Amino acid sequence: MTPTTMNAPEVRRPTLDLPTQALVDDSRVREIDQTVRESWSELAAISIRVRDKRLWKLLPGKYHSFDDWLMDAAPCCRATVYKGMGVLSVLAKDVAAEDIAQLEIGNAILLAQVSPSVRRDPEVLEAAKSGRHSKTLRETIKRKHPSQLIENVVERKFKFTESQAAIVEEAIEAHRTMNNPSTSSEEIIEMLCAEYLDAPWEDSGYSNRQRAKQIETSQA
Numbered sequence: 001m002t003p004t005t006m007n008a009p010e011v012r013r014p015t016l017d018l019p020t021q022a023l024v025d026d027s028r029v030r031e032i033d034q035t036v037r038e039s040w041s042e043l044a045a046i047s048i049r050v051r052d053k054r055l056w057k058l059l060p061g062k063y064h065s066f067d068d069w070l071m072d073a074a075p076c077c078r079a080t081v082y083k084g085m086g087v088l089s090v091l092a093k094d095v096a097a098e099d100i101a102q103l104e105i106g107n108a109i110l111l112a113q114v115s116p117s118v119r120r121d122p123e124v125l126e127a128a129k130s131g132r133h134s135k136t137l138r139e140t141i142k143r144k145h146p147s148q149l150i151e152n153v154v155e156r157k158f159k160f161t162e163s164q165a166a167i168v169e170e171a172i173e174a175h176r177t178m179n180n181p182s183t184s185s186e187e188i189i190e191m192l193c194a195e196y197l198d199a200p201w202e203d204s205g206y207s208n209r210q211r212a213k214q215i216e217t218s219q220a
Contacts, residue, residue, distance in 0.1 A: 040105040043074070044084030051085075067181070080105065082182035087112045094119045102129045107137050109184075118145045 016024065047070065050056055056069035063069040070078055084105060090112040091100050103111065107128045111119055118124055118141060127140040141148055160168060175188045197209040204211065 037104050038101050040080060040084045040108070041088055041100050041103070043077070043081050044088040047074075047081050048085050048088065079176065079181065082176075083109065083184065086182045091119065095125065099125060099129065104131070106134050110134055110137055110141075114141060114145065114148045118148060121145070 047066075050069065051066040054066075056063045056066050059069065061069065061072060063072070070081060074081055087105070087108050088100065091103075091108060094116045095111070100108065111124075111128050114124075121144065123144065124137070124140055127137045130136050171192065172185050172188050175191075176183055198207050200206070201208050201211040206214070
């Protein structure tokens with residue numbers, strides 16, 4: 001006789017009415033958002049410890065370097081971890097750990113760019129902890145500390161084909177590998193564009209920037 005296979009009983013969750021479901025989903029999204037916000041500083045702190053104490057050498061994976069370990073442990077957020085490590089190293093000198101944990105990484109990066117006295121300004125710190133929108137932080141710094149020369153952010157959206165995107169990503173990763181792993185994509189693109197503008201145009205003695213302005217002037 002063939003034994004009867006017993007299936008595990010299906011666990012049915014109680015059906016929620018729509019207003020309750022809305023509140024549950026809203027709460028969960030906010031919980032996840034807070035976890036994401038706080039995780040960069042924890043990841044950075046752990047990675048700094050693994051790097052400085054050379055803990056990667058004690059792991060069973062037989063890693064050849066800290067970067068080798070990080071590439072294996074956090075391949076999707078490696079660039080964010082490197083940037084977070086740099087930012088945390090700066091902020092830890094002037095900002096309490098409990099305050100850093102409340103910073104979204106974009107605001108943390110901006111806070112790391114200003115002087116220590118500005119970072120210690122209670123109003124600036126509160127603006128930095130106010131949310132993901134760095135506009136509030138930028139406006140606060142510009143109003144109270146105009147000497148910091150904080151720039152507004154201009155958003156640009158590009159739509160690349162797959163082959164174009166592959167070239168852009170390869171160039172960015174190559175630049176990080178050969179220079180600074182924590183450099184942002186925006187900074188790398190700016191540097192590549194600046195190099196092009198300053199490069200000589202043929203054998204004319206002019207740069208591409210100068211030649212372009214000559215053409216613009218002649219067409220005006």
